[in-house]
Amino acid sequence: MRWKATMCGLGLVLLAATACGEQGGGVQPGSGGAPSSSEAAPTAPTIPATELPPVMPGGPRQMQPPADTTPVPASRVDSAALPSDFPREVFVSADGRQLFIRAEEGGCGRAAAEVAEQNAQQVVVDLVESRSNLAGQMCTMDIRYPVVSATLSDPLGERTVVLKSVKRGY
Template structure:
């Protein structure tokens, strides 16, 4: 009896593994001359059918530098007003009319960026964070997303001045 229980249990495990493995295989479609098709309910992953995500609009944080961004030279970034250790990676995109920069956020807050002054010599970007709602539990982590800020004109040779405001 003891061996029968082991035999039945092993048979059930093998049947389950075999059935689960068969779900991921391709089926043949006889109507199309034997071409392989994905089983119903699955998602095709061919490169042409995978939708590309829309480009992130200015202000929406992401954790990778947007494709096509160009680093702003370090001598054109003034980060003296930022706290020690605050990131100051700055990139341009879209012909210099978008600034992508590394910001800091934590817990329930989200990084914000705004161009508060644009002159012929410099662009001042104010970095801030949204406030957490009162009574809401938040994690105590720090994140460093890239945020985008739109400029009225291409950055060109202007200096990027970074400053930080209290959470809003």
């Protein structure tokens, strides 16, 4: 008889424990309903566009040159200073004042183009890869080939484009 009382007591303890473990509110799976207004999920605050954080590495990048550009002939591109596996594509805008160059970036790196020198014979462009300096930031081990741009003071014309590679923050 004593075992019946023990079993009954144990049953009551289990019933109380499972009843305390239930959580009310919210949408039950398969119910198809939404939480009531008092239980609605909190919404993220809206941030004005002027206060948005900068795009971090791996974010959206222009991967193709604009449609109204034309390739600069390989005979007018001096890429001898670039690593052997670096891309060598250069495009020029219709007005000749904008260069679009395929660059290389990877992981936490970010590619950009800077006009280092311009004269009557050539335009020297530094293809800069800057690395993020956020402490403890994890970086992927991928390589991307975005198209970066550089603005010239005068149209390119028949000048040669000299490409150089520069790394910053490494």
